[in-house]
């Protein structure tokens with residue numbers, strides 16, 4: 001691994017190449033630097049290299065980082081979210097990628113209303129029905145979206161998924177495609193006023209495939225910061 005700046009440049013170059021392969025504009029894909037378990041010093045290096053969007057999984061860990069790095073950055077919550085943490089997460093994060101149940105949405109709605117904020121969210125979908133992963137099942141998503149569309153302080157911008165892991169990113173492609181197709185079907189239902197424009201999919205191992213399949217947000221940790229815990 002090189003420096004953070006070198007890693008970021010390499011990831012961006014691969015992202016651009018993937019976008020161009022399918023005739024997309026690289027600017028239409030935002031890079032979320034997933035910084036769970038990464039010390040704040042390394043986040044500062046990423047900021048110095050121009051990175052502005054960071055993804056965190058744990059509230060306790062994110063809080064001091066957000067305080068230390070200050071304004072001008074965008075924080076995305078990408079981890080499993082407990083209802084009791086809704087208030088703090090709404091205070092700190094611009095986009096929550098991991099809304100997967102109505103109870104959680106209602107808690108976020110209440111927190112956002114109290115802050116007079118409209119909270120942007122994504123609905124997390126568990127495409128393969130994996131027991132170990134969060135996410136609504138594909139069949140549940142339309143109903144969930146319909147219920148959430150009644151909540152005044154939440155705005156659903158699209159979908160997020162964490163597909164099963166395969167050694168070959170080509171094997172993940174059908175899941176990325178399935179998320180895009182699910183988004184297209186939901187879009188046709190016109191349950192919300194705004195377009196469901198965001199698809200959060202792809203990590204270090206497979207973000208290029210995700211970009212080829214329409215990702216607008218890729219969540220990349222290891223390829224930027226190195227292996228966690230080493």
Ligand SMILES: *Cc1c(COP(=O)(O)O)cnc(C)c1O
Pocket residue numbers: 034036057078079162203204205219220221222223
């Ligand atoms: C850790 C994590 C990532 C980043 O994974 P890498 O393989 O390190 O790129 C992306 N999304 C979520 C939800 C994560 O928890």
